[in-house]
Amino acid sequence: MNNLVTKAFITITALSIFTLTYLTIQAVEIQTKQLIIEKTQNQLITIRDSKKQQITAYLTSLHKQIQSYAYDKNIIAAMYDLKQAFFQVEKPTNKQRDVMLKYYDNFADDYLLTPSKLDEQTIIMQYRYVAYNQILTDKYHQLHEIHHNYIKKLQHDIEDILLVDAETGMVIYSANKNLDFATSLKKTSLKDPLNNIFQQVNSSNQTKIIDFSPYLPLHNTHVAFIGTPILLNKQKIGVLVLQINHDYINNIMTYNKKWEFEKSGNTGESYIVAIDDTMRSDSRKLIEYKEDYLLAVEQVGLPNDIVTKINLKNTSIGLQTVNTSGTEAVFMDITGLDLYIDYNDEFVFAAFTPLNIFGLKWAVFTTIQESEVLELVTKFTDKIANTIIQVAVIILIIASIILWLIIPTKPSVTPKGYTVKQIVEHINKLNCE
Numbered sequence: 001m002n003n004l005v006t007k008a009f010i011t012i013t014a015l016s017i018f019t020l021t022y023l024t025i026q027a028v029e030i031q032t033k034q035l036i037i038e039k040t041q042n043q044l045i046t047i048r049d050s051k052k053q054q055i056t057a058y059l060t061s062l063h064k065q066i067q068s069y070a071y072d073k074n075i076i077a078a079m080y081d082l083k084q085a086f087f088q089v090e091k092p093t094n095k096q097r098d099v100m101l102k103y104y105d106n107f108a109d110d111y112l113l114t115p116s117k118l119d120e121q122t123i124i125m126q127y128r129y130v131a132y133n134q135i136l137t138d139k140y141h142q143l144h145e146i147h148h149n150y151i152k153k154l155q156h157d158i159e160d161i162l163l164v165d166a167e168t169g170m171v172i173y174s175a176n177k178n179l180d181f182a183t184s185l186k187k188t189s190l191k192d193p194l195n196n197i198f199q200q201v202n203s204s205n206q207t208k209i210i211d212f213s214p215y216l217p218l219h220n221t222h223v224a225f226i227g228t229p230i231l232l233n234k235q236k237i238g239v240l241v242l243q244i245n246h247d248y249i250n251n252i253m254t255y256n257k258k259w260e261f262e263k264s265g266n267t268g269e270s271y272i273v274a275i276d277d278t279m280r281s282d283s284r285k286l287i288e289y290k291e292d293y294l295l296a297v298e299q300v301g302l303p304n305d306i307v308t309k310i311n312l313k314n315t316s317i318g319l320q321t322v323n324t325s326g327t328e329a330v331f332m333d334i335t336g337l338d339l340y341i342d343y344n345d346e347f348v349f350a351a352f353t354p355l356n357i358f359g360l361k362w363a364v365f366t367t368i369q370e371s372e373v374l375e376l377v378t379k380f381t382d383k384i385a386n387t388i389i390q391v392a393v394i395i396l397i398i399a400s401i402i403l404w405l406i407i408p409t410k411p412s413v414t415p416k417g418y419t420v421k422q423i424v425e426h427i428n429k430l431n432c433e
Contacts, residue, residue, distance in 0.1 A: 162240075185199075249281055275331060277322055330353065
């Protein structure tokens with residue numbers, strides 16, 4: 001009977017411990033999940049706000065930088081000198097026209113302009129500085145050598161520096177000498193970002209920024225410009241234009257491609273989206289796993305021609321569409337957190353905030369895939385659950401030992417050390433005698 005009682009007590013104790021263990025594990029899992037998600041969201045907010053601050057600081061610095069350049073006496077001198085000499089350059093020969101025609105034929109798929117539609121100055125200047133590197137001795141070249149050496153020192157993190165004549169719209173100087181050099185902006189479309197920035201600055205006499213858009217002279221790569229007027233004796237003589245370096249923005253948003261040091265995990269990323277719902281910085285997945293990225297966005301439904309452009313240009317800027325509940329909210333000037341399916345067709349935790357500066361309507365997004373967060377939750381809860389189970393087993397063993405010691409399992413013994421059976425037999429024996 002006593003053995004049955006002992007076993008009953010041990011069974012009840014074991015069931016109680018295992019039930020308590022199960023309930024404890026369930027409670028720990030719920031609380032751990034909440035804590036990890038909350039920590040993840042706080043990390044996303046921290047990174048998001050840091051990115052916004054850095055991009056704001058960069059654009060503000062660029063805004064001040066171009067104004068500083070416009071007041072630089074060397075830039076003013078370059079604008080004045082090169083403008084005077086530009087229109088004094090000799091006219092092109094028929095041979096030079098033919099050479100430029102062949103040169104443009106190499107870009108037949110990208111360019112609509114041909115030398116027959118270009119100004120005389122454009123043909124000769126592009127022949128001399130774009131198509132060929134010649135030894136020149138004329139006045140423009142002499143002045144160009146002087147001013148070019150100085151301007152190149154100012155370039156730093158700027159993609160290109162251009163000087164545009166305020167009166168004619170001619171690009172009289174370009175640090176990089178692309179096919180926009182020596183062209184007349186009055187003959188280009190208003191959709192052309194260089195023409196757009198020139199027109200806005202020239203008409204307002206204020207510093208302006210043009211958002212990233214396709215730029216024909218650079219094979220329709222998306223570029224952005226910032227421009228400001230150049231004054232001489234309070235008279236506007238030209239427009240200074242800087243091509244914004246998208247790599248600099250990318251380095252901010254990707255932490256110089258070292259996401260692990262930013263505690264972004266394996267799938268965390270930060271990127272900028274513009275009001276047209278396209279990216280203004282590159283996708284992390286494109287940078288790290290290009291083939292997987294291209295396959296993912298194609299399966300999601302990104303048009304094939306866009307996927308091809310991303311592949312060829314190796315960038316998602318102006319091409320990758322991001323259209324989620326987050327973009328809908330953020331362009332209503334809402335800062336917040338959300339869980340939604342992103343452009344990779346993955347559920348992500350996201351933190352977003354508007355970035356409206358100098359006429360740009362951008363938004364900063366910081367995301368991490370839900371699967372990575374839940375994997376982290378599972379990892380921690382499994383570790384905690386194993387610890388709880390081990391403690392429960394130890395408690396059960398200790399409880400079992402205590403129960404065996406407390407509940408007697410041997411026959412009852414009298415105070416003198418005789419058993420009840422022995423006493424009864426002894427009494428019977430005495431009665432018989």
